[in-house]
Amino acid sequence: MPILLDLVLTFFRVGIMTFGGGYAMLPMLQREVVENKHWATEEELVDYFAIGQCTPGIIAVNTATFIGQKQKGTLGGILATVGVVLPSLLIISVLAGVITTFADLQIVKDAFAGVRACVCVLIFNAVCKLWKSAIIDKPTLAIFLLVTAGSLFIDVSPVVFVVLAAIAGILIKKWEARK
Amino acid sequence: MIYLRLFYEFFKTGLFAIGGGLATLPFLSKMSETTGWFTKSQLADMIAVSESTPGPMGVNMATYVGFVTGGIPGAVVATAGLVAPSIIVILIVAAFLKAFKDNPYVASGFYGLRPASTGLIAAAGIGVIGIALFGAGHTVTLANAAQLISWKAVILMAVMVVLTRFVPKVKDLHPIVFILIAAAAGMIFHFAG
Numbered sequence: 343m344p345i346l347l348d349l350v351l352t353f354f355r356v357g358i359m360t361f362g363g364g365y366a367m368l369p370m371l372q373r374e375v376v377e378n379k380h381w382a383t384e385e386e387l388v389d390y391f392a393i394g395q396c397t398p399g400i401i402a403v404n405t406a407t408f409i410g411q412k413q414k415g416t417l418g419g420i421l422a423t424v425g426v427v428l429p430s431l432l433i434i435s436v437l438a439g440v441i442t443t444f445a446d447l448q449i450v451k452d453a454f455a456g457v458r459a460c461v462c463v464l465i466f467n468a469v470c471k472l473w474k475s476a477i478i479d480k481p482t483l484a485i486f487l488l489v490t491a492g493s494l495f496i497d498v499s500p501v502v503f504v505v506l507a508a509i510a511g512i513l514i515k516k517w518e519a520r521k
Numbered sequence: 522m523i524y525l526r527l528f529y530e531f532f533k534t535g536l537f538a539i540g541g542g543l544a545t546l547p548f549l550s551k552m553s554e555t556t557g558w559f560t561k562s563q564l565a566d567m568i569a570v571s572e573s574t575p576g577p578m579g580v581n582m583a584t585y586v587g588f589v590t591g592g593i594p595g596a597v598v599a600t601a602g603l604v605a606p607s608i609i610v611i612l613i614v615a616a617f618l619k620a621f622k623d624n625p626y627v628a629s630g631f632y633g634l635r636p637a638s639t640g641l642i643a644a645a646g647i648g649v650i651g652i653a654l655f656g657a658g659h660t661v662t663l664a665n666a667a668q669l670i671s672w673k674a675v676i677l678m679a680v681m682v683v684l685t686r687f688v689p690k691v692k693d694l695h696p697i698v699f700i701l702i703a704a705a706a707g708m709i710f711h712f713a714g
Contacts, residue, residue, distance in 0.1 A: 365642055445570045458674075500641050
C-alpha cells in the first residue's frame with residue numbers, strides 16, 4: 343500500500359478507537375504505530391507526547407503530525423492529521439441532529455461508564471511500556487514521581503512541568519559530567 | 522463570511538490551547554460569549570457528547586460547533602482551523618529537532634522530559650480512575666468514598682488488569698477488543714446506575 347494512504351488509514355483507525363482525550367490514544371498508537379507499523383519507537387512516542395504537551399494544539403493532532411512528518415515529510419504530516427480527525431468529522435456530522443439525545447441515552451451512558459473503567463487500565467499498561475525508555479535511573483524516577491504528584495495536586499499547566507523537567511535534565515547531565 | 526470567521530476563531534483556539542482536549546474549554550466558553558454561535562448549556566452538552574463518541578475531544582468539539590454553525594462545510598473549516606496551528610508548529614519543531622538531534626543539550630533535555638511526560642500520562646490515567654470509580658463532579662472524601670464507589674467498575678477494572686496483563690494470548694489482543702468488552706459489560710450490568 344502506498345505510504346501516504348497507509349498513513350491516512352492507520353491514523354483513521356487510531357482516531358476511531360480513541361475514546362476521551364489524547365491520552366486514551368496512547369495504547370492505540372503503541373499498537374498501531376509502534377508495534378504494527380514500526381513508524382516510531384516507544385522512546386520517540388514519549389518524546390512526541392512531551393513536545394505535544396507544550397506546543398499549541400491538541401496532543402492527538404501533534405503526535406499524528408510528528409509521525410506522519412517523519413515518514414513522508416510535510417504531506418505525510420498533513421495526511422496523518424487528516425486521518426486522525428476524519429472519524430470525528432464523519433461521526434459528529436452524522437449524529438449532529440440527534441446528538442444531545444444520543445448522549446442522554448441510558449445505554450450510551452452505561453457503555454461509556456464501562457469504557458472509562460477499561461481506558462484507565464489501558465493507560466496504566468501504556469505507562470508501564472513507556473517506563474522502560476523513560477525511567478532509567480534515580481533522577482528520572484524522581485522526576486516521574488514529582489510530576490505525577492504535582493499534576494494531580496497542583497492546578498498549573500502541564501507546560502510548566504515539561505519546561506522544568508527539561509531544565510532539570512540538562513542540569514543533572516551537566517552535574518554528572520562534572521563529577 | 523461565516524466560514525472565514527469559523528476558521529479564524531478555531532485557529533486561535535488551536536494556537537493558544539496547549540495540552541489535552543479540555544484545554545480548549547476556556548476558549549470555547551469565550552467563543553460562546555463573543556460569537557453567540559452556541560450557548561453555554563449547548564457547550565455542556567457538547568462536552569458530554571465528545572466524551573461519548575470516538576475521536577479526540579478538541580476535534581469533536583470543533584466539528585460540532587462548525588456543523589451547528591455552518592453545516593458540513595462549517596464542520597470541515599472549523600476542524601481545519603483547529604489543527605492548522607498544530608501542523609505548522611510541529612513541522613517547524615520536527616525540522617528543528619532533526620537539525621539539533623546530536624546537540625547534547627537537546628539530548629539531556631529529553632532525558633528529563635521523558636519521565637515528566639510519562640508522569641503526566643500517569644496522572645491523567647489516575648484522573649480517569651477517579652471518574653470511573655466515583656463518577657464525575659463529586660468531592661471524594663474518606664467518609665463518602667465507600668458510598669460513592671462503583672463496585673461494578675472496581676470488578677471490571679480488576680478483570681481488565683488480569684486480561685490485559687496476565688492471560689497468555691489474550692493480553693496480546695488489540696486494545697480495542699478490551700474497550701468493546703468493557704462497553705458491552707457496561708450496557709449489560711448498567712454501569713451508569
